[in-house]
Amino acid sequence: MAHKKTIDVQAAVAIAAAEAIAAKTQGTFGVGGLMLDQHGNVLQSLHNNVIKDGLVFDPTAHGERQLIDWYYAERAKGRELPAPQDITIVTSLDPCCMCSGAILAGGFNVVVAAPDQASGINYDNSAAFKVLPEALRAQAGDSFSYPAILGSSLYARAATGAAPKSFFIGKTISEPTQALCSLVFEATSADVMAMLNNDLPQPALKDPATLPADHAIVRALKQQYPDALTYRCAPHQPNAGLAPFLLQAMARDREHGGAGDAVALLDSFGNLLLCMAGRMTQSGIRSAFMETTRAYAQLRYKLLNGASAAQQDDVRHYLGHPKDGTFVFAKGPDASAVSYMNLGAYGSTMEGPLPLENPTQFQYVLPSLPPAELAALCAAMPPLYRNIIRIQPTQVADVALVNALS
Template sequence: MAHKKTIDVQAAVAIAAAEAIAAKTQGTFGVGGLMLDQHGNVLQSLHNNVIKDGLIFDPTAHGERQLIDWYYAERAKGRDLPEPQDITIVTSLDPCCMCSGAILAGGFNVVVAAPDKNAGINYDASATFPALPEPLRAQAEQSFSYPAILGTSLYSRASTGATPKSFFIGKTISEPTQALCSLVFEATSAEVMEMFNTDLPQELLKDPATLPADHYIVRALKQQYPDALTYRGKPHAPDAGLAPFLKQAMARDREHGGAGDAVALLDSFGNLLLCMPGRMTQSGIRSAFMETTRAYAQLRYKLMHGAAPARHEEIRHYLGHPKDGTFVFAKGPDGSAVSFMNLGAYGSTMEGPLPLKNPAQFQYVLPSLPEAELAAVCAAMPPLYRSVIRIRPTQVADHALVAALA
């Protein structure tokens, strides 16, 4: 792949479409993308990997997010790559909030093929990005391109947003390629979303704290996070007992180049399963939340992959979907690109409506924005996030926990 060169938007989108078809074949969201340098060399191309072998692998494994982490990983190995402002990501589908936040946090350019009226950052097709917090809109207008689609079908459109980089000689997309990008995504969307609903309802979940210490599920949890199951609070009501675990991860987050954030995942019984720092020195988008949600999904995936149905059943009983538990952020969301990425990644983790009995699934200890401002950021997000998932971060109720972190 590395030696291919494309100086034509149409040719680049065709590569993204081929990746999207590969994703559909894998049984995951039919979205693909590639990363080009300032001369049109294809640095890397890949597709969505949310689902592998019929199991949730990583809810954050969207094409653009993976390309950006790949870029940072290559640079960390010493590879001489251009600066993000000289890099263009070409994607078959309008980036979701997570990927848009990641693109803006890094300062990359993006060329978009198909629209996504539900979760895309340009869901209203205005290219003014009202879904983004105010400070990020101008940056998006300068770096997000929606090339023209020539023709008369319902796929045709005039070009909007930024002008694609100057190395692109052809700057339009053909209708059939555009239709392919749209249809491959539409063909997979409902089916993949269904996979997020194969988890057991909360009333059927079993308490992992009742398992013996040498049980494979307990061992796997402690291997991932040695303090797993050592704290337990009331369900959905984290208290000051969680403070030492958050503080330890906050200190590690600072060591890893972060601003001292940490995210804990409590299950529906109030057990602490994970509490992780970010790894911002490794990649500018590996925030504490990204690390935590990915670690939990991949823990479940590893335990289920290749296992017998009886074992699948057992894992689903003891390790439920995080929507039945609580994510606790040390620091609440702010108006930054990384924070917007976290909100989007939280949406991708939930993938559907929050349980009515657990509306405060997303809690934070220390606020970074006044409550009304944070509510406004969430209310402006694309329809999937604001109307279906209904993202509403709330501050923890326990004053002692707030005092311990302040």
Template structure:
């Protein structure tokens, strides 16, 4: 790694900006970040990897999320790393809900350069964090730093949020570096968003259950989840037939350090494509939803990377965008940081408005909190989630499925 240590906020943000430029070169969202220990040693630097080779690779591959997974992976290998409260993540762009939830769930500190008025957790730049559930606001105020940018341009700002950790000698950001962080993201956003709109409309999708068992798409799908296509319901209407698959994944979630959650992905025809547990023993932020949405995106990516346009079109038609199907959570979101992360990751998967004919794209079986409280949490999220995507988790309608999951 070229950079070994930094004890200056400006120097750290410059590293994040360099990563953001590398992301732009790759053709993905121009965002970068790094992780520092309590002495300013650079532990790792990464950039956004949502897009690779002109294809969506992983909608959850934001810089901050990847840094946190890297941290947990290194600790699992036996590396002696400081506890999260002694770690600082420096990012070129205000964390989205997914990354903010991951940061808060792990207990890390963060220093933020540019604002993000659509998806940033501090989208209104007030540093009071009304976009967070109330129980998380004080924690964010004590760990999220927005250093001062001295000057008179539109990029200037007063310091807000938490004071950066004491090892930082310089605690301000230069206007040109701030501008670079903002402009690199702006220069990439529209092009990357276009890639999220390359999937065919629902009426042009084809039923993967009609493919031959030996078809490459079927084989790849079953390699990821052997029970794929073993269950089918009416479109967007999961019923009690899904319960055995959810319960099996819930058991595996407990074995992997979770509380017994699972997430299923049904396509627009009602076919079960995936049903996965979390892997919290491997990383504190590898929830069931993160595993499911990432696995599906990477399955599509592997089938399309390097393929002909005709083959790519075939994959997109048989494995459609999740927005046309249904995510089914065994356990509904609550007011905690991990659920904020999941809701944010869901937003990163959708990236745009839900289809008018599929407003209940996100469903859950067992509620964790009252529906009204959950709706209020979603309504308070930054504009991308509340106004554009309009995230609105709803409980499944099938009483038999609810009863089956409620059984001990």
């Protein structure tokens, strides 16, 4: 794929559509994309990898996010690649909030085929990007392209957003290709959503702190994070005892080029499972939250994949969906692109309504915005995040924990 040249929006979208079909075959969200340089050379193409082998693999493995991490990884290996402003990502589906935040954080351009009325950044087709924090709207307007779709069907549209880069000679998408992008996504969406929500309900979960130290689940947790299961609080009520773990990860985050953020994941019993720093020197979008949610999903995937029915049953009982536990951010969301990516990635991790008994699933220690501003930012997000998941970051209640991190 790497040496193919595509100087036509239609040809590029056809590659994205082919990737989307491959994703559908894999049983994950039918979305695909590719990355082009300023001459129209295809640098990489890939598809959604949220689901692999019938299991949740990584809730953040959307096409655009993976392409951006691929770009940074290649550059880290010493490969000469153009600057992000000279790169165009072509995607079969309007980017979600996570991917939009990642695109804006990196400074890439994007060409979008199909709309996504639930979680797309342009869900209202206005190309005004009112869902974004104000400081990011102009940048999105300058870098997100929605090319015209010629024809008379319901897929037809006029061009909006930024003009696609000048190397594209043809700048329109044909109706059949557009329909394909839409239909492949629609054909997979409900099944994948169901798979992301088939975890055991909280009352059926078992406490991993009761397992012997040599149990495979405990060993896997400790391998991923050596301090796993060494701290415990009342469910959903992190206290000052969590501070040393967060402070250690915050220091590591700074060493790795971050601003000193860290994210802990507590399970529904209040056990500390993970507390991670970001890896921003490796990739400008590997924030502490992205590392934490991905590490937990991949830990579960590794334990479930190829395991016996009895082993799988054990994993599902002791390692529940994070929505029943608590994510604790050292620093609350702000109005930056990375923070918007985190909010979107949190939405992709939840992929459905929060449990009624756990409305404060998303907690932070130190505020970065006044609560009213943060609430307004979340209330402006596309319908999936705003109306279904109801993202509502809340400051931790324990004053001693806040003081320990101040």
